[in-house]
Amino acid sequence: MIKIYANQLNTKLEQDNSWRYFLTVGNDPYLQDIAQTKITETLRLRGFSEQTVFIIDNQTNWDSIYENSRSMSLFSNLTLIILQFSDHSLNASTAKKLDELSKSISPDVSLLICLPQMTKSQESAHWVKTLSDHLLIISCNTPDINQLPNWINQQLQNHDLTIEKQGIELLCYFYEGNLLALSQMIEQLKLLYPDGKISYNQLESNLEDCAIFTPFHLIDAMLMSKAKRVVHILQQLKTNDTVPLILLRTIQRELIQLINLKKDAAKSNLKVAYDNYKVWQNRRNIITPYLNKTSLEQLYKNLNTLTELEIALKSDYEAPIWENLTSLCLQF
Known part of the structure; x- marks a missing residue:
């Protein structure tokens, strides 16, 4: 089993054409499409001219998948089976189905599994280990601003x-x-x-602003006091019709966690607080400098301002909510 980034796929397939199982993992639809297209084209050149696609959900007919995966190609073409998973469709139940599939797959069948996300524990599943000798995992996550x-x-x-x-x-x-x-x-x-x-x-002279952000990009920019980036993110969220209440709720959850971390760290230490609230390591690197320079009083003040914004949003439809949001985020 080897893990690579999507932009390394072409080179990897040119160097070694023996891969039979492929796992594309990531949230970027463009990278997923590019990777899946390259894999299917490569396998077609290797003789896998038949393709069968299954959408994995609660209605999936796994008996049909098993039947296709066990077929031999004495008088037929080699087959590629594509399993398309949606968010949260890889669960304990489907993992068991994949366990069974991995144990009985025909040597004349190649497998492409497409996942929007995968946890560390899921990477250690039995089916992954069973396929691992011929498994290529391709990361298809959107590059962050540093990448x-x-x-x-x-x-x-x-x-x-x-x-x-x-x-x-x-x-x-x-x-x-x-x-x-x-x-x-x-x-x-x-x-x-x-x-x-x-x-x-x-x-x-040829560019236009097509950046796409999530509320979580906004939170990180706020914590790192990147004013220009905060304004840009808010501008694009507004342009893309993000619901202001969703932003308020996201900021509220972050503020409450920051307050709890600050209070708990005063009783023991910040590492213990992080562990208690299961804060990811990459988030800790962003949060720690912010907590070190921000008082508990300021955090409560921000929370009160946020509450006032929510009241205004729900009671006054003419309130300049985006301007007020910008002001809050910049003083965060």
């Missing part, structure tokens, strides 16, 4: 394009979280500038 420049540079290299560092930063700003739009823009730039050299001004 995105490298991803862009690789795409530019693939298209024989050269853009200065400030141009890369501009692409990150306008297309973070939206790899589909970013890829389309890179292809457009290749058509507009066939010589491959693109100046900052040329680039800027």
